[in-house]
Amino acid sequence: MSDSPAATSPYEVLGVSPSATDEELRRAYRRKLRQSHPDVGGSAASFHAVQLAWERIGSPESRAAYDGARYPETSYAGTAGGTASARPSSSGMKARMHGHPGGHSRQRYLALLREWAGRGTTIDDPYAPDLIRSAPREIRHRLAKALAEESTAQLISGLGIGYTAWHDVATREDTEKIDHVVLGPAGLFAILSEDWGSPVQLKRTEIVGDALEPGEEPLDEFATAARILAKSLRVRFTALIVVAPDEAVPESMSLPSRGRRPMVVVIPRSRLVGVLRDGIAGMERGSFEKVFELRSVLQNGIRFVED
Template sequence: MPDSPLSRTPYEVLGVSPEATDDELRRAYRRLLRETHPDTGGSAAEFHAVQLAWELVGTSGERAAYDSGAGARRSAPDARAAGGPGGASMPHRPEGSSLKARSYGHPGGDEREHFLTLMKEWVGRGVDLPDPYDPALVRSAPREIRRWLAKAMAEEETARIVSTLGIGYTIWNNVLVGRTGGNIDQLVLGPAGLFAIQSEDWGSVVRLSRGELVGEGIADDEEPFRMLGQNARALAREVGVKFTALVIVVPDDDLESAIEQIERGRLSGSVVVRRSLLPQLLRNGVGGGDRASVDRVFELRSRLQQGVRFV
């Protein structure tokens, strides 16, 4: 998957405006080199991010190329990881094959609509917008707009991953929860049970703290697990099912451990997992729980097919 739309731009890494002069850019770079150098107590990852930022905009030629979009296929520098192609992905389109998982609903569709609406409002009425996914345009947009695209791409990637698990799995995307007015990104049903999944990308490292996810990109009043739990309980009552586990999926670089599990409280058993390990989790379940019988899976699928509504 391409870099997140929430990956920091070189200007954000260096802490300057895109309109900063070359001298201001150079001073910021030199100051941050001193502040982030590991030998002076800084972060090696942040030190590397500063160097990558300078490589993209450090000279007049490189800066002009970056600002024009010519350097868009190079990764935006980020302390989470280094390298990888940039740019926004196209919407997920499941390929028709009897070997792929059944898939219903439109992953990321609602989020892309929000992104496009906000992007058009931000650019301004009457302004021609031939490609709202142009990498140079996306990275210049406010974070709250880029967040919608990052969310859509995360949902699309989860749908793509689940589709490879085979016909024994079914995925419902962007499921409406009538009682709360919210939604659950994905319901995944397979031999290991029924999972309620949120596919996220906050553009920063996250971790569990006191039964909730925290991180630089997560707002203080944002409680991802509590919200997922609330929606899952409401949907379970609406449809008459029981979820095996609640799962939040994040990019691999955004979680230090492969998987972290809530051990206590009402959300006990809920997990946050690296995206690359999602297939393993969906095949084996959480904690090696009992596998559902074929009849039970068929019953749950029928009940969900009758009760699920989409955003």
């Protein structure tokens, strides 16, 4: 079971309130176990989810540990912070970083949380575990996305001085952004950092999964924003990259380039550094002169969303 804020909590799996008594929890577990068993029409996946939920909160000790686990207020602080890590470059120098990774998503999380709590309600700790887990999925997803963006930024920072990254890049409106733009010897990449809290896959030309609402089209929105940015800067992206937690994307997936849309790859986070360093099979690597020229264009043209 994922530790993502966007993931379904063990309480939700068992169908009880986080304030349920131990006895209510036990009764709910037994009931869900019977209902989800494959022999009575349930699925192996749901049966396994019920067992995992019980492992997380079934005993007083495990429940106390789960209930007390906090999500960080920020997991990225400049080029030295973060929860993810990358092997340092041989020179020990970090990538050039611009912008505030995760900043816009953090602010949206806080704004939505205050709106949900109600006008006049004082929130002493917006990162309190019980508050986060009781919030609607849309709010939890915003925090999960902020953490994903911060983790991606930390990985990028370890690539070395030959790389430059811009975070929270504006396109047309503050609500329409590219999470990361990365320039290096392998090319120019637009990156979407995501964490929907459960596995996703490519179906035809879109990302789908149990956690996505009907009508959500994250890949189409990402490609549109990247096209707008590329047109305004007069550049061409080598590829569009969607990066998600390893447990959400067990294997890399890709869509070939089509018309003016570059290739799209959906990869687990553990593969991001390799893709940014080595490029994508079959694609020509850029030259040093081209990287230097593009860096000036991007530095002069990129604008950032407001936090």
